[in-house]
């Protein structure tokens with residue numbers, strides 16, 4: 189099955205949701221002109237990393253973001269893997285990824301499971317407890333957020349034992365420029381070991397504490413980098429064919445050859 193993707197690699201105005209909503213509306217409107225099947229946004233695109241003001245600017249129940257994105261998806265009849273937003277919940281603020289189908293239905297919410305202490309996330313956010321499995325266009329997918337890609341066991345948890353075995357792993361991020369070599373290596377590794385497409389959307393620009401690295405990527409199930417953005421704002425378009433996943437999984441059957449009884453993790 190062919191899927192045309194648009195990864196929106198954007199700058200994010202620090203702590204200014206209104207500006208960011210306008211940017212996303214503009215970019216999505218631009219992307220749909222290319223008749224894309226799936227649009228992908230970066231992590232925390234409504235607020236950026238304005239963590240100390242998060243309690244004030246996070247979206248209660250993510251209601252505003254859900255209404256906005258659902259309307260965009262339905263109006264343009266496109267799937268949207270809508271990055272993540274700061275969601276106010278009864279337990280605190282979560283960093284929550286939102287996925288919408290072409291009918292504008294919210295098909296999945298995933299809250300970042302691994303909080304990044306180097307950027308003080310654990311002081312301002314509560315971690316998610318659920319997996320990121322979902323389906324788009326009838327195909328199994330998984331979604332994770334930024335630091336989550338440093339945890340291969342977590343990604344593997346999505347790939348085995350559920351009967352779904354996702355063919356596409358969506359990653360949304362605000363990954364700093366100074367560790368962009370880790371970003372590339374980790375994404376390529378996750379694609380090779382799980383024999384799936386990795387569709388990774390990062391932001392660009394900077395905030396008072398970090399410069400962000402871009403390099404949004406589309407990686408094939410053989411680990412090949414099919415398309416990669418640089419460090420400026422752009423929309424990365426690419427069409428992928430999910431049949432490639434079956435071919436790679438048949439050629440090197442790593443899932444069949446696993447020896448879980450030997451593994452301690």
Ligand SMILES: O=C(O)CCC(=O)C(=O)O
Nearest residue numbers: 304334335362363364367
């Ligand atoms: O793991 C890293 O180096 C970056 C992670 C990160 O920036 C995040 O999770 O927000």
